[in-house]
Amino acid sequence: MNNITVYTTNTCPYCTMLKNFLDDKGIAYKEINVQQNPIEAQKLVDATGQMGVPQSNVNGHWVLGFDPNSVIAHLK
Template identity: 40%
Template sequence: MSAQPGPGDAETPLITLYTSATCGYCTAAKNFLKSRGLAWHEVRIDLDPAERERMIARARRTSVPQIFIGQTHVGGYDDMMALHRAGKLEPLLAAEAA
């Protein structure tokens, strides 16, 4: 598990990424968040089988990445980018922070 520091930590909710080492979409998700100056908490399911089980129970999906903003399940990388393109990612970040 690791966290990437970034500006806005106090104003934005906890972003949790469930990832694995060999996942290209996980890398893409982290690069997108980094480009936005956002911080996240990374949970590597390939290093801890118990975390994989927690992710499946929480997201009801087995693929990575699985992205949560606060308690809201965003989905995978494609889901996050669809929200961003639709203009709904920023309001979600703001709503979760409130």
């Protein structure tokens, strides 16, 4: 089972592209909207040093931006 978390904001077109990509592939993920959740936003910065979105954690590997190839590479 894959463990995927996608960090997003309301206004990020690449976030939508990433979610659509995962949905199209039938890949389940958890979404955390850092715009609505400042505590999670701070955890994200602490973990990666980055505030940009989308960021995804795919089975423990961080993927920055809309990077389908990296997401696929970390799937089980």
